Amino acid sequence: MIEWDDSYLTIKEQAELLSVNRTGLYRKVKEPSKLEVKIKHLIDRIHTKHPFKGARSIRNDINDMKLGFKVNRKRIHRYMRDMGIQVIYPGPNLSKRNRAQYVYPYLLRNVTPAHPNNIWGIDITYVAMQGRWMYLVAIIDWFSRKIVGYELSQTMNKEFVIKAITNAVNNHGAPIILNSDQGSQFTSPDYINTLKQYGIKISMDGKGRALDNAITERFWRNIKWEDIYIMQYETPKALRQGIDAYIRYYNYERGHQSLDGHKPADIYYAHSYWQQKHIA
Numbered sequence: 001m002i003e004w005d006d007s008y009l010t011i012k013e014q015a016e017l018l019s020v021n022r023t024g025l026y027r028k029v030k031e032p033s034k035l036e037v038k039i040k041h042l043i044d045r046i047h048t049k050h051p052f053k054g055a056r057s058i059r060n061d062i063n064d065m066k067l068g069f070k071v072n073r074k075r076i077h078r079y080m081r082d083m084g085i086q087v088i089y090p091g092p093n094l095s096k097r098n099r100a101q102y103v104y105p106y107l108l109r110n111v112t113p114a115h116p117n118n119i120w121g122i123d124i125t126y127v128a129m130q131g132r133w134m135y136l137v138a139i140i141d142w143f144s145r146k147i148v149g150y151e152l153s154q155t156m157n158k159e160f161v162i163k164a165i166t167n168a169v170n171n172h173g174a175p176i177i178l179n180s181d182q183g184s185q186f187t188s189p190d191y192i193n194t195l196k197q198y199g200i201k202i203s204m205d206g207k208g209r210a211l212d213n214a215i216t217e218r219f220w221r222n223i224k225w226e227d228i229y230i231m232q233y234e235t236p237k238a239l240r241q242g243i244d245a246y247i248r249y250y251n252y253e254r255g256h257q258s259l260d261g262h263k264p265a266d267i268y269y270a271h272s273y274w275q276q277k278h279i280a
Helices: 011-018 034-049 055-064 073-083 158-172 189-197 210-231 236-252 264-279
Strands: 119-129 132-141 147-153 177-180 201-204
Touching: 034 055, 034 073, 034 119, 034 132, 034 210, 055 073, 119 158, 119 210, 119 236, 132 158, 132 210, 132 236, 147 158, 147 236, 158 189, 189 201, 210 236, 236 264
Parallel strands: 119 177, 177 201
Antiparallel strands: 119 132, 132 147
């Protein structure tokens, strides 16, 4: 970002050049220390590989690495909360929850998606970069496993979540149900009103029900271990380009065991075409 006040580039223009959401750029954010970045990256790797580990186990894992510093459980817990990490076991939900009136019931107990756009799942994950991090929101069609929408942001704000939903609906049509956790981005009035505007039924995982979003968790592991950890992107623009390329590969080229080796896009569009012909 250009620091001087008389820059000939507006914030919007700079954000577009960097391929980031401009809503997170209007206020100065204190630069994290190198140690904070290192610890958060370690937490991300450990959690991605072992999502059942809580703050105590992650603290022990990091201290056992003998990296020349020690961390305590309080710091790990705080960083996990900052990163939006939810441990996969019945227990406290680490996502910051909003007011109770914006929490909706879980609609998917014993429900199996029957066709594309029947059920979508949405989630946010921490994305490591060299010396920094960003956040990625992704929307997955549960029937085909296709990524139907995604956005990057420097902060976990509701705006980039709503933008991802709007783009996904514009490109693919609205799902019947959209499932999320109870994080503050998903219990904000703007999020709720956006889904109501599109006539989407709102479903939210109950407290301690992280396994309900297992499809998205598998995608996080895939993109991190197959791309992000290997490439170690240096800039938001490079990260954006890398994620764009990986998601194209994931949707159109990567066979999925759960789909009997088929690609998500093949399943999604084949069934969507059949639905249209059947309705016609």
